[in-house]
Amino acid sequence: xxxxxxxxxxxxxxxxxxxxxxxxxxxxxxxxxxxxxxxxxxxxxxxxxxxxxxxxxxxxxxxxxxxxxxxxxxxxxxxxxxxxxxxxxxxxxxxxxxxxxxxxxxxxxxxxxxxxxxxxxxxxxxxxxxxxxxxxxxxxxxxxxxxxxxxxxxxxxxxxxxxxxxxxxxxxxxxxxxxxxxxxxxxxxxxxxxxxxxxxxxxxxxxxxxxxxxxxxxxxxxxxxxxxxxxxxxxxxxxxxxxxxxxxxxxxxxxxxxxxxxxxxxxxxxxxxxxxxxxxxxxxxxxxxxxxxxxxxxxxxxxxxxxxxxxxxxxxxxxxxxxxxxxxxxxxxxxxxxxxxxxxxxxxxxxxxxxxxxxxxxxxxxxxxxxxxxxxxxxxxxxxxxxxxxxxxxxxxxxxxx
Amino acid sequence: xxxxxxxxxxxxxxxxxxxxxxxxxxxxxxxxxxxxxxxxxxxxxxxxxxxxxxxxxxxxxxxxxxxxxxxxxxxxxxxxxxxxxxxxxxxxxxxxxxxxxxxxxxxxxxxxxxxxxxxxxxxxxxxxxxxxxxxxxxxxxxxxxxxxxxxxxxxxxxxxxxxxxxxxxxxxxxxxxxxxxxxxxxxxxxxxxxxxxxxxxxxxxxxxxxxxxxxxxxxxxxxxxxxxxxxxxxxxxxxxxxxxxxxxxxxxxxxxxxxxxxxxxxxxxxxxxxxxxxxxxxxxxxxxxxxxxxxxxxxxxxxxxxxxxxxxxxxxxxxxxxxxxxxxxxxxxxxxxxxxxxxxxxxxxxxxxxxxxxxxxxxxxxxxxxxxxxxxxxxxxxxxxxxxxxxxxxxxxxxxxxx
Numbered sequence: 176x177x178x179x180x181x182x183x184x185x186x187x188x189x190x191x192x193x194x195x196x197x198x199x200x201x202x203x204x205x206x207x208x209x210x211x212x213x214x215x216x217x218x219x220x221x222x223x224x225x226x227x228x229x230x231x232x233x234x235x236x237x238x239x240x241x242x243x244x245x246x247x248x249x250x251x252x253x254x255x256x257x258x259x260x261x262x263x264x265x266x267x268x269x270x271x272x273x274x275x276x277x278x279x280x281x282x283x284x285x286x287x288x289x290x291x292x293x294x295x296x297x298x299x300x301x302x303x304x305x306x307x308x309x310x311x312x313x314x315x316x317x318x319x320x321x322x323x324x325x326x327x328x329x330x331x332x333x334x335x336x337x338x339x340x341x342x343x344x345x346x347x348x349x350x351x352x353x354x355x356x357x358x359x360x361x362x363x364x365x366x367x368x369x370x371x372x373x374x375x376x377x378x379x380x381x382x383x384x385x386x387x388x389x390x391x392x393x394x395x396x397x398x399x400x401x402x403x404x405x406x407x408x409x410x411x412x413x414x415x416x417x418x419x420x421x422x423x424x425x426x427x428x429x430x431x432x433x434x435x436x437x438x439x440x441x442x443x444x445x446x447x448x449x450x451x452x453x454x455x456x457x458x459x460x461x462x463x464x465x466x467x468x469x470x471x472x473x474x475x476x477x478x479x480x481x482x483x484x485x486x487x488x489x490x491x492x493x494x495x496x497x498x499x500x501x502x503x504x505x506x507x508x509x510x511x512x513x514x515x516x517x518x519x520x521x522x523x524x525x526x527x528x529x530x531x532x533x534x535x536x537x538x539x540x541x542x543x544x545x546x547x548x549x550x551x552x553x554x555x556x557x558x559x560x561x562x563x564x565x566x567x568x569x570x571x572x573x574x575x576x577x
Numbered sequence: 578x579x580x581x582x583x584x585x586x587x588x589x590x591x592x593x594x595x596x597x598x599x600x601x602x603x604x605x606x607x608x609x610x611x612x613x614x615x616x617x618x619x620x621x622x623x624x625x626x627x628x629x630x631x632x633x634x635x636x637x638x639x640x641x642x643x644x645x646x647x648x649x650x651x652x653x654x655x656x657x658x659x660x661x662x663x664x665x666x667x668x669x670x671x672x673x674x675x676x677x678x679x680x681x682x683x684x685x686x687x688x689x690x691x692x693x694x695x696x697x698x699x700x701x702x703x704x705x706x707x708x709x710x711x712x713x714x715x716x717x718x719x720x721x722x723x724x725x726x727x728x729x730x731x732x733x734x735x736x737x738x739x740x741x742x743x744x745x746x747x748x749x750x751x752x753x754x755x756x757x758x759x760x761x762x763x764x765x766x767x768x769x770x771x772x773x774x775x776x777x778x779x780x781x782x783x784x785x786x787x788x789x790x791x792x793x794x795x796x797x798x799x800x801x802x803x804x805x806x807x808x809x810x811x812x813x814x815x816x817x818x819x820x821x822x823x824x825x826x827x828x829x830x831x832x833x834x835x836x837x838x839x840x841x842x843x844x845x846x847x848x849x850x851x852x853x854x855x856x857x858x859x860x861x862x863x864x865x866x867x868x869x870x871x872x873x874x875x876x877x878x879x880x881x882x883x884x885x886x887x888x889x890x891x892x893x894x895x896x897x898x899x900x901x902x903x904x905x906x907x908x909x910x911x912x913x914x915x916x917x918x919x920x921x922x923x924x925x926x927x928x929x930x931x932x933x934x935x936x937x938x939x940x941x942x943x944x945x946x947x948x949x950x951x952x953x954x955x956x957x958x959x960x961x962x963x964x965x966x967x968x969x970x971x972x973x974x975x976x977x978x979x980x
Contacts, residue, residue: 212652214628215621215661222620247618252858254653254660255621428857431864454831458861461834 176201176274178233180576181225181263183217184560187569189304189532192502193217193258194560197266199233203273206559207266208504209473215255216262217573223247223256224263225575233270240264240479249451253474257451264477265508265556272555279556280514283482289550291513293524293543294350294394295343296500297328300531326527333358336379337386344391347545350419350521352394355379356409360400368405373412380416392419399426399447403435410440420445420467427459434464443467448498451475453483460491471498472508481508485516499523503533503540507556510541514550522548536564581638582607582680586979587631587669589623590963593972595939598905599623600963601668603676604979605639611676611958614907615668615876621661622668623976630665631978640680642673646882650855659854659877670880671911671959678958685911685959689885689918696950697916699927700753700797700822701746702903703731706930719761729930736761739782740789746929747794750948753822753924755797758782759812763803771808780815787819795822802826802852806835813843823848823870837867846870851901854878859887863894874901876908881915888919902926906936906943910959913944913951925951939967 180198193213197205209216223246231239243263247256272279280286331339332353343351356376359368368376383393395418397409406424413421420443424436427447437444446464448471450456459465468488472481481497488495495518497509506524513519524543533540537558542549551557564570582605590600599622601613615622629652637645649669653662678685686692705718706726716723719736734742735756746754759779762771771779786796798821800809809827816824823846827839830852840847846869853859854877862868871891875884888898898921900912909927916922927946936943942961944951954960967973 212625212629212662215625215665218620218624219618219661223618249658249660252658252660252854254658255625255662256618256660259621428855430861452831457832457834 176203176233176270178228178231180574181220181228182575183220183573184565185213185217185571186536186564186567187571191304192536193220193262194504195220195262195266196560197228197233197263197270199270201274203270204559205233205266205268205270205273206504206556207262207264207269207473207477208502209258209262210501210505211258211474212255213258216258219247219256219259220263221573221575224259228263229575229577233267234274236264236267236271236479239267240477252455253449253451257476258474261451261473261475261477261480264479265472265504268478269555276554278511278551278554279478279508280511280550283478283511283515286514286550287517288514290547291510291519291522292350292546293348293522293548294352294392295328295348296352296396296523296525297332297339298500298525298527299327299329300527302329302500302525303528303532326530328527332379335382337382340383340387340391344387346526347547348526349390349546350392350394351383352396352422352523353379354396354398357398357400365401365405368401368408373408376409377412377415380413380418384416389417394419394422396422397424399423401425403432406436407439410436410442414440414442418442422469423447427455430458430462430464433459434462437464437466445469445496449474452480453487456484456487460487460493466493468493468495469498470495471501471505472512473501473505474498478508478512481512482516485512485518489516489518494518494520496521497523500525500528503537503558504556506533507541507551507558510548510551511556513548524548535561537561581640582609584634584637584639586977587626587634589626589976591619591623591974591976592939592967592970594935594970595905599626599664599668600907600939601626601672602963603634603639603669603672605676605680607680609676609679611672611674611679612907612961612963613668613670613672613675613880614905615664616874616904616908617664617877618661622665625661625665626669627976627978630669634669635978635980639673639676642670642677642882645673646670646879650879659852663854663879664877667875667877667880667883670882671875671907674881674911675958682957684953684955684957685881685914686918686953689881689915692917693920693922694917696952697913697922697925698753699751699925699946699949699951700755700795701731701751702755702799702926702928703735703742704903704928704930705730705732706934717761727930727934729933731930735782739785743786743790743794743796747790749929750950752793752949753795753797755799755825755926756782757799757801760799760801760803763801768804768808771804771811776811776815779812780819783816783819783821795820797822797825797848799825800827802829802850804828806839809839810842813839813845817843817845821845825872826850826852833862833865833867836862837865840867840869848872848899855883856887856890860890863891863896868896871896871898872901873898874904874908875911875915876904881911884915885919888915888921892919892921897921897923899924900926903928903931906931906940907959907961909936910940910942910944910953910961913953914959916951917953927951938964940964
């Protein structure tokens with residue numbers, strides 16, 4: 176089999192998304208995805224990776240992954256180049272799966288489980304549209320005031336967190352993630368949090384506990400926006416409501432700082448989906464800076480790096496959990512890895528995205544029932560871009576051919 | 578408060594002859610402009626600057642360098658990235674420093690805190706002419722059918738006539754040089770193993786130069802992140818009898834514990850690394866005691882701002898700096914301004930084949946390299962501009978974002 180054509184796909188409606196479609200002479204098309212600042216990602220795929228890939232055998236993923244890395248001259252940290260490699264690597268695994276008539280979890284070496292619990296990240300559909308550089312949906316007043324669709328969990332957790340928790344429990348979802356402290360960051364650019372704001376940020380957590388007690392797990396997301404004294408204040412306050420984990424307390428740039436936070440709380444510190452390559456996770460694993468590892472398949476280097484990261488975490492007795500709140504292919508990728516890796520225990524999902532956005536883009540969604548997601552059964556990644564999405568005037572497709 | 582100049586236009590240039598370089602020009606509403614540069618794959622950098630950076634930067638106060646650095650860094654894929662985003666940020670930062678100096682009527686070294694010295698020692702990196710040029714690939718340097726393009730095809734000479742090369746450099750005033758004779762063997766095993774025979778062949782240029790010139794010429798060993806740890810240690814042991822100046826990029830920079838292990842294996846200084854970006858990565862390197870000397874490349878470390886911050890941090894660890902060149906003329910000029918300012922700088926990289934040829938085609942002024950030292954003029958900013966030849970070239974493509 177040979178790669179004949181590489182397409183990049185973007186949509187004006189959601190500028191932070193980019194897909195890659197790798198075509199082969201067998202007719203199989205592999206689908207990959209990344210998100211974030213996507214213009215340079217798309218440019219790297221088109222100008223550096225595609226010319227290298229055309230004519231190559233897509234089944235030799237390991238070789239192509241090495242080749243793409245050596246053509247990208249990058250270190251072990253997130254960048255447009257790593258996002259580009261991630262997207263292509265996922266597409267190559269999709270081809271391997273389709274060609275061998277196996278879902279990717281099978282191609283990776285098989286399942287340890289056929290389902291896994293999910294949690295809900297309490298975003299709304301507009302959150303998918305924004306670039307993510309602002310305060311994660313909480314930066315402008317209009318974001319607070321304009322309700323969106325049926326699953327407006329962002330407004331929900333800010334104003335009426337108890338009701339969101341109840342609504343999730345009604346769907347069978349027993350864990351939720353919220354980030355109420357983000358709204359205070361811009362006052363000082365994260366250099367200080369007042370006692371009053373700490374208390375205000377605690378309100379949603381308290382409302383959840385008051386309404387549903389400990390029937391739901393709460394994940395506290397901090398998005399790496401605060402300095403260490405502010406984080407310690409927030410984390411100390413959070414101990415009152417026992418969140419399941421505290422996520423991205425500090426950016427992954429300071430592993431020592433991360434360890435200091437973990438040493439000063441009994442809560443579980445989790446980090447960090449922004450890194451790329453297995454090597455990038457070594458320092459935080461080896462110095463005990465995190466108790467749970469999170470990665471994003473579309474940032475870390477695709478399946479090839481994600482499986483290494485999960486194995487590395489397993490060797491350190493650290494559970495690993497895939498990030499979503501990004502895109503539909505990323506969600507499928509996380510699910511395949513959760514079926515395969517012994518140290519997976521929960522998969523992130525965003526119900527607002529699944530119900531209001533993902534279905535407009537891809538032809539199949541994962542099977543989720545009662546808070547459990549099931550192993551995809553179709554060969555490959557198990558989803559593809561919809562024909563009507565590809566034909567949409569807002570969809571921009573670029574083609575590189577041999 | 579003084580009226581602040583606003584950024585009104587960002588131009589990027591690509592040149593057919595230099596496909597691996599991105600040039601940036603930032604204009605303010607008072608008619609001034611500054612220029613910057615970054616290497617590496619160019620398309621993603623152009624895309625990031627015009628799709629994302631311009632949206633943030635246009636209309637902003639050109640003097641708020643620290644704020645712009647922090648804001649743009651948040652848009653990168655990770656604060657330690659040396660990916661397209663950090664390269665774009667580096668080029669923008671260099672251009673803003675150039676602009677800042679021009680506005681204040683001072684050379685950039687004065688804006689950084691003034692001269693710690695009026696000239697900096699240089700060493701010659703023995704690259705040939707075609708590095709970073711869009712030339713058809715001919716025979717490899719060192720091979721029998723390679724035809725030198727001129728007197729400074731030093732990569733070839735390093736392999737075929739190392740003593741002649743060292744003498745020629747010495748005659749021009751250089752007292753230090755850098756070569757990479759082991760790199761030719763790395764591809765055989767992707768750096769996983771070096772045979773005793775290749776080890777001996779790679780060591781030969783060091784032996785020959787050292788025996789011929791002794792202390793008159795110091796030789797740096799560039800290992801180019803090409804080898805695994807055991808191979809890197811073998812190479813270091815083999816070259817040590819010839820008293821090399823340093824071992825550079827001995828292992829890949831994605832595992833600084835391995836670099837620390839390498840450093841412990843030798844008494845010759847370890848230097849790292851132009852392949853590392855931003856203060857957070859260097860902080861980890863310094864805390865792990867993984868290097869003796871700090872090298873960075875302004876074109877992707879995060880520009881002049883970040884390089885200055887890293888140099889200051891290095892000073893607090895007792896670590897000297899030695900900025901990287903072998904990339905492009907604007908970054909080289911910025912390097913020398915920084916090397917003249919930073920108290921803990923001691924040597925600056927330069928490439929004589931570049932200085933003599935294509936660097937001059939692109940910019941109007943270069944650092945003066947004389948008797949083994951580099952210095953710069955006191956012209957405002959970085960003190961250079963694009964040449965007419967460059968701007969009028971039919972190989973030039975300009976992309977513009979403006980208010």
